Amino acid sequence: MIRCLYKGVQVPAEPSGGRTPVLRASGIVKSFGHVEALREAAFEVYPGEITALIGDNGAGKSTLVKVLSGVMQPDGGTIEVDGSPVQFGSPQDAAGHGIGTVYQDLALAPDLSPAANFFIGRELLRPGLLGRLGWLDAGAMNRRTAEELQRLGVELKDLNAPVASLSGGQRQSVAICRAVAWAERVVFMDEPTAALGVVQTERVMRLITRVREQGVAVVLISHNMPQVIELADRVQVLRLGSRVATYERGQADEHLLVAAMTGAVNQEVR
Amino acid sequence: MKKIVTAGMAGALVLFLAACGDDDGGGATAEGDGGYEVVYVQGVTGNPFFTSVTCGAEAAATDLGVDFDYQGGKDYSAEAQTPILQAVIAQQPDGIIVSPMAGEAMMPTLTEAQSAGIELVFVDTTASDQSLAASFVASDNVEGGRFAAEQTAELVGGSGKVLVLGATPGISTTDARVEGFVETMESEYPDIEVLETQYSGSTPAGATDKLSAVLSANPDLAAVFAVSTQEVEGAIVALEQADAVGTVQLVGFDTSDPIVEAIEAGSVQGVVVQKPLDMGRQAMEQMVKALDGEATEAQIETDYVFLTAATLEDEDVTQYIYRNEC
Amino acid sequence: MTALPLASRVQLRRLAVSSTLYLAVALAALIGVFTALEPEAFGSAYNVRTVLTGASILLVMAVGATFVIATAGIDLSVGAVLVFSGVVAVKVMDAFGGSGWGAVGAGFVTALAAGCGWGLLNGLLVTRARVPALIATLGTMGMALGLAQVITGGNDLGGVPGELVTTVGQGRLFGTVPWLVVAAVAVTAVAAFALAKTRFGRYTLTIGSNHEAARRSGVRVDRHVLKVYALAGLLAGFAGFLSLARFASTTIAGHGTDNLQAITAVVLGGTSLFGGVATVIGTVIGVFIPAVLQNGFVILGVKPFWQQVAIGAVLVAAVYLDQLRRRARQQH
Structure with a gap:
């Protein structure tokens, strides 16, 4: 039996005024044929914050995430990392700037161990000639994986068991820890608790706050309003391809968020 | 209707194959003097046994003044042999010597040949109704x-x-x-x-x-x-x-x-x-008899030789070693 | 590439290691029973040697198939590629005078190159042309065998250099271990290490488990799959060369079921047809279970038709017992 242990975490309230966003997008345009998925969308992520990105289905959330994580290239607009303009040609480019993604399908190889999954495409080789022959340094990979999991308070009993033998929450945790291990700036999380039960959801939410504690900004895409209100330091609402509202922690209740998503409230009238 | 189309297509294919075959000596035609036209349909192409049968038939054809050609499927199967045989029937030769796939599979096509007025001789193998053929030449x-x-x-x-x-x-x-x-x-x-x-x-x-x-x-x-x-x-x-x-x-x-x-x-x-060379020769001789309207032998059995180190130099034996070409 | 529910994958992966152990025990039990019943005939050095030698060429092909199946692919062309490689190798050795180690070396390189070439074609068809592996390799199977028949006119070629036949084909290391067995063991050992311990093997299993995850993590999936098919082709070419050494003939018509035998061995050895789970050691056991059964039954004097019945039944029983064990474990 393998299980995860989480520690309770106090969430410090932090002001954001006057700081440079770790990731800033402005005027992002993306069309598919004659459908405008993003219309000059703006988005900011501040260091050490959990930023929720919400919006109704079709509002452009996933397109925006794909643009910001390098999966898709925008038709127009600018992206800045720590104030410098950048261009992402691929997810690897984004990763190079410290930006990672936890995909909704987790993108784990179910037959492989957590350690093997942590290092897909980044396998560590033994030093010297053996390494040049492609000999994996399994010990080093296991150690680093164990360290990363421990850093975020995730405990797995057997690092060699296949990921498929873990519970849904544990799998989610492995995917999150993997992303955080390779992304020092921002991690996008697409519906991280959508497939989980109540207890496991609670655990993953604690893990998310713990990621923020480690100094990595989190972008949370979620339909779960209570969860957004509980976790997010900042909520940005997308509607019809543009941002329509931004709220800091405590400024919005569920009612207001829904109003913004449906168009009843618009802060950013142009 | 469908059959005719198939036969036509197969015919075209055979012409194409024959044209291609000229380079490597396949589809060889013995010079005749305007006598009978006889085609041998092998059990499978490129097999030394059937090649030797062909050599025997061709030698006899030359002696008897018969216009000779041969064809064969790429596999030893009814699926491969049927279109080839149909295409040959479409050419309307006087006679077809054939090593048919055993059993019922080739019967419809062989019956077709018979109704088209083409004489049949079986060599090496026989179909379920042996009476379709004027003669059957094989080793037992x-x-x-x-x-x-x-x-x-x-x-x-x-x-x-x-x-x-x-x-x-x-x-x-x-x-x-x-x-x-x-x-x-x-x-x-x-x-x-x-x-x-x-x-x-x-x-x-x-x-x-x-x-x-x-x-x-x-x-x-x-x-x-x-x-x-x-x-x-x-x-x-x-x-x-x-x-x-x-x-x-x-x-x-x-x-x-x-x-x-x-x-x-x-x-x-x-x-x-076995003596495939003899089989081919005797099949051709029976075919010509049948076309001439003479009596044929319903069944001819060819015998065997034993090839050993001692007989490797003996022309009487070695002539029967199966050939890749005539 | 994969559509297996996660729950089934759990069992597959968990059982891969224990299945190997279980099958090893089953193989040991078979050997034990046959040895007990016919100690002198079955247990003789001669018999052990013939069983090992008889399985060595199939083993080389099955090792290649293990990698292909580990990526959730399939290669039906191995037997035909074996024949083609042997045929062109004989032709080349003939051109080099038909004897001497120079000719043998040229034939060896030719066989490997021919096998690798067919493997690359398979890989390109699968990765670039996006033809399903089943169809792509079925097509190249026909092409390779057909071309071998075109080259030879359908007749087996002899003229294999005597040096090759008397050493690799019949010779023994230290007078005891046949060179064919040495070659198969070497290939198997390197492959087992490569699959379990190297980045090449890790990529192979990752792609088979979830190719999309591999792609998103920056693994060049298509290029790797191409390499895996090329490897399987290379090993089929190597097997073709070994077959020439063994039979001193191109044995054109004798390899129609090599692909099924190889795949059976791989699957019997615990490798998942859905990819992601594979061990080379399992494949070794999967090759030897049918080989030992066959040999033992002949020695025991089981009637030929009953041999087939019994071997089929034992194979099904082996997998059925494995399934029972899985179900029992699931209920805990």
Whole structure:
């Protein structure tokens, strides 16, 4: 039996005024044929914050995430990392700037161990000639994986068991820890608790706050309003391809968020 | 209607193949003097046995002034033979010599040929209704097995353990060789013990594995009868592994280049060889008789020769080694 | 590439290691029974040697198939590629005079190159042309065998250099271990290490488990799959060369079921047809279970037709017992 242990975490309230966003997008345009998925969308992520990105289905959330994580290239607009303009040609480019993604399908190889999954495409080789022959340094990979999991308070009993033998929450945790291990700036999380039960959801939410504690900004895409209100330091609402509202922690209740998503409230009238 | 279209398409294909074949000597046509036109449809192309039948038929055609051509499918199957035969029928030759796939599969097409007024002669194999053909020329495989048994018995001096290495159960020709061999041994050589027949699955590797296992259980094996070239090739390897070349007599059936080499090297004591050259010649002679309206022999059996290291220089025997070209 | 529910994958992966152990025990039990019943015939050095030698060429092909199946692919062309490689190798050795180690070396390189070439074609068809592996390799199977028949006119070629046959084909290391077995063991050892311990093997399993995850993590999936098919082709070419050494003939008609035998061995050895789970050691056991059964039954004097029945039944029983064990474990 393998299980995860989480520690309770106090969430410090932090002001954001006057700081440079770790990731800033402005005027992002993306069309598919004659459908405008993003219309000059703006988005900011501040260091050490959990930023929720919400919006109704079709509002452009996933397109925006794909643009910001390098999966898709925008038709127009600018992206800045720590104030410098950048261009992402691929997810690897984004990763190079410290930006990672936890995909909704987790993108784990179910037959492989957590350690093997942590290092897909980044396998560590033994030093010297053996390494040049492609000999994996399994010990080093296991150690680093164990360290990363421990850093975020995730405990797995057997690092060699296949990921498929873990519970849904544990799998989610492995995917999150993997992303955080390779992304020092921002991690996008697409519906991280959508497939989980109540207890496991609670655990993953604690893990998310713990990621923020480690100094990595989190972008949370979620339909779960209570969860957004509980976790997010900042909520940005997308509607019809543009941002329509931004709220800091405590400024919005569920009612207001829904109003913004449906168009009843618009802060950013142009 | 559909059949005509198919035949037409197959005809076009055959013309194309014949055109292509001119480079490498395939689709050869013997010069005739405006006499009969006869086509031989092989069991499968590129097989030395059928090539030798073709050589015999072609030689006879030249002697008899017959315009001769041949065709064949790429597999030894009714699926491959049917369109070829249909295309040949579409050419309306005077006669077709054919080695039909056994059983019912070729019957509709052969009946078609007959209704088109084309004379038929079967060679090597026959369809379920043999009366369609003016004559059937073949060697009897049961007789071949008997012949192999006599040769084997002589090699082992009339006593000892003998193994039959079969191909795949259900193939009528090789099954008949097994039957002839076993019956002869049991009825005429009481001092010879015939072991349970083992089947190779028609692969040399299978033959090697089976014979090796039999040698483990029967180190005193005196001889092996391998029913076709695959089994002979596999048996050679097994005997070499067991250091039993020469002590265990190996008798095969049919020839191939590697097997002739093995006879020279002494790892095969002898192989039973059919006379496809004679089959082709006699089939052509019967065909011409039929076309001339003379009486034909309903069935002709050709016999066998035994190819050994001693007879490798004997032209009477070596002329029957199956050929890759005439 | 994969559509297996996660729950089934759990069992597959968990059982891969224990299945290997279980099958090893089953193989040991078979050997024990046959040895007890026929100690002198079955247990003799000669018999052990012939069983090992008989399985060595299939083993080389099955090792290649293990990698292909580990990526959730399939290669039906191995037997035909074996034949083709042997045929062109004989032709080249003939051109080099038909004897001497120079000719043998040229033939060896030719066989490997021919096998690798067909493997690359398979890989390109699968990765670039996006033809399903089943169809792509079925097509190349026909092409390779057909071309071998075109080159030879359908007749087996002899003329294999005597040096090759008497050493690699029949010779033994230190007078005991046949060179064919040495070659198969070497290939198997390197492959087992490569699959379990190297980045090449890790990529192979990752792609088979979830090719999309591999792609998103920056693994060049298509290029790797191409390499895997090329490897399987290379090993089929090597097997073709070994087959020439063994039979001194191109044995054109004798390899129609090599692909099924190889795939059976791989699957019997615990490798998942859905990819992601594979061990080379399992494949070794998967090759030897049918080989030992066959040999033992002949020695025991089981009637030929009953041999087939019994071997089929034992194979099904082995997998069925494995399934029972899985179900029992699931209920805990």
